[in-house]
Amino acid sequence: QSALTQPASVSGSPGQSITISCTGTSSDVGGYKYVSWYQQHPGKVPKVIIYDVSKRPSGLSNRFSGSKSGNTASLTISGLQAEDEAEYYCASYTSIRTWVFGGGTKLTVL
Amino acid sequence: EVQLVESGGGLVQPGRSLRLSCAASGFSFDDYAMHWVRQAPGKGLEWVSGISWNGGSTAYADSVKGRFTISRDNAKNSLYLQMNSLRAEDTALYFCSREGGGTHFDLWGRGTLVTVSS
Numbered sequence: 001q002s003a004l005t006q007p008a009s010v011s012g013s014p015g016q017s018i019t020i021s022c023t024g025t026s027s028d029v030g031g032y033k034y035v036s037w038y039q040q041h042p043g044k045v046p047k048v049i050i051y052d053v054s055k056r057p058s059g060l061s062n063r064f065s066g067s068k069s070g071n072t073a074s075l076t077i078s079g080l081q082a083e084d085e086a087e088y089y090c091a092s093y094t095s096i097r098t099w100v101f102g103g104g105t106k107l108t109v110l
Numbered sequence: 111e112v113q114l115v116e117s118g119g120g121l122v123q124p125g126r127s128l129r130l131s132c133a134a135s136g137f138s139f140d141d142y143a144m145h146w147v148r149q150a151p152g153k154g155l156e157w158v159s160g161i162s163w164n165g166g167s168t169a170y171a172d173s174v175k176g177r178f179t180i181s182r183d184n185a186k187n188s189l190y191l192q193m194n195s196l197r198a199e200d201t202a203l204y205f206c207s208r209e210g211g212g213t214h215f216d217l218w219g220r221g222t223l224v225t226v227s228s
Binding site: 001003033034036038040045046047048051052057087089091093096097098099100101102103104 | 145147154155156157160167169170171172173205210211212213214215216218219220221
């Protein structure tokens with residue numbers, strides 16, 4: 001049950017696009033469509049922003065998008081805004097019927 | 111209002127036990143699988159345990175297997191986590207979370223803090 005691999009940090013300027021990767025194995029990310037992404041602001045509760053690899057919850061901005069290729073999932077945020085600055089986590093269902101999170105990526109909006 | 115409210119956290123000595131509770135309201139609790147997710151201070155999210163809608167299936171992270179037990183009481187709209195043989199590394203904010211559509215965590219409580227220290 002090793003954590004999924006995410007970059008520790010990414011940054012971008014307002015209006016730019018950034019992509020956060022999430023690498024697992026064929027037993028988790030690569031084997032299922034159950035990859036989700038969570039945004040957590042400091043001191044706040046995590047909030048799902050992408051589920052089933054690329055679906056957005058109702059009402060969420062279409063600036064957030066998700067994709068997957070092989071064992072790596074990706075979250076792209078376009079048109080960066082100051083309020084996007086937060087920690088982002090990926091998660092996946094696994095072949096042993098557990099769940100695993102990524103280590104988290106801190107997004108800094110310059 | 112749709113919400114999850116955790117309770118039962120606190121300061122406990124290593125080796126002792128603690129039972130967390132999560133009260134659900136505003137939705138049909140027994141329609142959903144439920145989970146516990148924790149976050150150590152300044153660290154990332156770690157999935158701890160999950161339970162099916164009827165309690166018939168449970169799963170645990172290796173880090174807690176054999177020490178923690180998840181359960182639920184659908185009549186009381188409540189989720190529980192019995193934590194035994196607690197270790198310093200179990201110190202974390204414990205979140206209760208609902209599994210939406212069987213594929214993600216779509217509702218989270220505010221968490222209850224567990225501190226394991228002598």
